[in-house]
Amino acid sequence: MTVLDETGSQSERKWRRRSLWALVMLVPLTLFEISYDSLKELARGNDLWPKDVAASQTMQFGGSDWQFVSLKTVDGLKAGSLPAGSIPLIARFLVEVGNPDLQNLWLGCSIKLVDTRGRSWLPASVPGMPYPADGIKTCSSAAFSGAETGARMVIEENFLVPQGVATEVRPTLGVGSERPYYLRFALPN
Known part of the structure; x- marks a missing residue:
């Protein structure tokens, strides 16, 4: 020792x-x-930090000018085709293309609906909902549309949300070239 x-x-x-x-x-x-x-x-x-957009305001985002137009409900769907207590909504945007490299700028394009408690809903395939009219695109299909500078597009996404939150949801938009920032739109009056 x-x-x-x-x-x-x-x-x-x-x-x-x-x-x-x-x-x-x-x-x-x-x-x-x-x-x-x-x-x-x-x-x-991920969409982490919001940029708030006032009602009817146009905002430059992802190389293009975005304007939220409406969030409307769909009437006349076949009874029983939707889950009980749910309501279908269509979010509509007007977009004027600035930079035509949408495939890179809008990579991972994501339009969601969020409520005041932070819950979110992604676009959904809703049974019985009418298909968009010709010329109306989804965010993903618009990214691969080959649109040129100055082209104007109508973009719509379908959602299915609980009836209790249908009046308080707000649309958000996130694209790969702008993340972690995203747009959070106010509802038009």
Whole structure:
């Protein structure tokens, strides 16, 4: 059995203490370094920070000018074709194309409806809903339409939401070239 002198024991304790402090600092830094790329990708792939758009205002976004026109309900659907307590809605936008590289600028185009509690609804295929008239596109089909600069498009998306939130939902728009920012539109009066 070896006996350590007092100076050796103090020196060893000092190095242990320093090592523990180094761990306290290095472990969080290492975790941050490991997850940094994932955090960047998460921010690029999600709509995180809204830009509010007033009713009837046009906003430059994703290389084009967007204007929210209406959120209307659909009447005359076959009884029993929808889940109980739900209501179909159509969100309509007018878009004037600025930069024609829509396939890259609008990659991951996402129109959603959100309520005051933060819940969101994606576009849905609603049984019995009329197909859009000729010339009306969805966000995805517009991105691959080959539209030129100055072209005007009507974009519609169909939604199915609970009746209780139909009057309080607001449409949002996110596109790949603008993320993590997205547009949150006010409803026209």
